Amino acid sequence: MSKIKLLAIDWPPSFARRVRQAAAENDLEVQIAKSPQEFMALYPDYKPDIVAFQIFMMEVDGIELVQWLGAQERKASVLLSADHEPHYVEAAKAIAETFSKLKVTVVPNPRDQSQLRATLACLVQAERRGC
Numbered sequence: 347m348s349k350i351k352l353l354a355i356d357w358p359p360s361f362a363r364r365v366r367q368a369a370a371e372n373d374l375e376v377q378i379a380k381s382p383q384e385f386m387a388l389y390p391d392y393k394p395d396i397v398a399f400q401i402f403m404m405e406v407d408g409i410e411l412v413q414w415l416g417a418q419e420r421k422a423s424v425l426l427s428a429d430h431e432p433h434y435v436e437a438a439k440a441i442a443e444t445f446s447k448l449k450v451t452v453v454p455n456p457r458d459q460s461q462l463r464a465t466l467a468c469l470v471q472a473e474r475r476g477c
Contacts, residue, residue: 349375350473352466353394353422355385357403361427361456365398368463372470382406386414389422395473396466398425400456401435409438416446423449423469427456 352374356362362378369376377392379385382405389397397415401408408426415424424442428435439450449472453465 349373350396350470351375351377351392351394352396352398353377353379353385353388353392354398355382355400355403356380357382357400361400364456364459364462365425365466368459368466371463372466374466374470382411385411389415389418390420393420394422396425396469397422398427401426401428401438409441412438412442412446412448412450416442416448421448423451423473425451425453425465425469427453 352369354362354365354376356378366376366378377388377394379388382403399408399411412424415422426435426438435452435454439452442448442450451465451469453462456462
């Protein structure tokens with residue numbers, strides 16, 4: 347069985363560090379993009395099963411990136427987070443699921459490593475079942 351691939355954006359760097367740690371604990375192959383633009387360049391060839399990013403980023407906001415993902419041929423599961431704005435993330439989740447038909451999961455507090463690890467574990471189980 348091939349490893350499940352995760353592509354994340356390194357913004358803020360502490361988020362990428364926590365995602366990388368949680369992904370390792372769930373035996374995922376991980377690629378970290380340094381910017382939303384690099385993420386968009388890597389996405390087609392890397393073919394991730396799961397993507398993870400904060401809703402608030404420099405240069406591109408998470409909703410724009412969700413819209414871009416929705417237009418891609420390959421549909422990855424999306425893990426969204428916002429350190430201090432859980433209601434904004436829930437709204438972004440609703441928009442993404444409605445208009446792009448993406449499966450979106452929210453991590454309300456990405457600083458809680460056990461919550462992040464458990465959320466990724468659920469996404470991995472869904473990927474392995476082919477859901």
